[in-house]
Amino acid sequence: MGYATDYISSVDTTASPRRQLAQVARECCYDEDLKRWWTSGAGTSGIGYDVLLNQNDLLSVGYQMEYQGLTHPYTEHLTFDLRTGRRLTLADLVADSPAQLGCRLQAAMSNRLRDKLTGVAAGFGDSTQLARVSELYELEDWNITPQRGLHLDTAHGAEADVTDFALRPDAFRLFHHVGMSRYNFQFLPDERYGFPFARLQLRPLLQPVVQANKGEK
Structure with a gap:
């Protein structure tokens, strides 16, 4: 479970996702000596998950940990082969x-963040605000003039990371998380990037999902 299990040692990664979440919650917030539950542990205020795909022996879930003082939760995604209980990798x-x-993903990220920054320019027109938001997005080499409006000389920004992924019935989903405090939440972009199965080279594990969803259309 990545970050979640970096500091939670007793989680059985071969157990069901529901069982793993229960183990995380217990080690996080249950005091074995006092035999009581704390409201939160290590700043954690909530734990939950969303099922994104449960089909043809594949299970893909989004795992959330909420922390005190943060507007949105820390999220990680896990995909399992239910026949073996093994957590699946990208490959x-x-x-x-x-x-x-x-x-x-890098191209999709750059386009989305550029569009968001263009919206900030249209809504605020304040170079100081633009500088602050572009720093949050890790975009560089932009300028704004009365004649041209917002212009970015380069398309690069934060480096793409493909380690956080999930499955939907018709698409592979990658994520780019933009760290923001609650004061900047209005500038938070959609962190989900979808790639249709038709545009990917799929391994045999995914083929039954594709065929099943074609049959439903």
């Missing part, structure tokens, strides 16, 4: 190389 599901997917 288990798609034949596209991480470098190829990273380039595609």
Whole structure:
């Protein structure tokens, strides 16, 4: 479970996702000596998950940990082969190389963040605000003039990371998380990036999902 299990040692990663969440909650917030539950542990105020796909022996979930003082939760995504209980990797599901997917995610990220920054320019027109938001987005080399409006000389920004992924019935989903405090929440972009299965080289594990959803249409 990545960050969640970095400091929670007793989680059985071969157990069901529901059982793992219960183990995380107990180690986080239950005092074995006093035999009582604390409201939160290590700043944690809530734990939950969303099922994104449960089909053809594949389970993909989004795991959230809420912390005191943060507007939105820390999220990680887990995908399992229910026949074996094994957590799946990127290479288990798609034949596209991480470098190829990273380039595609990088382009999608840059376009979305550029569009968001353009919206900030239209809504605020304040170079100080633009500078602050562009720093949050890790976008560089922008300028604004009365004649041209907002212009970015380069398309690069934060480096794409393809380690956080999930499955939906018709698409592979990658994520780019933009860290923001509650004071900047209005500038938070959609952190989900979808890649239709039709545009990917799928491994055999995913083929039954594709076929099942074609049959439903």
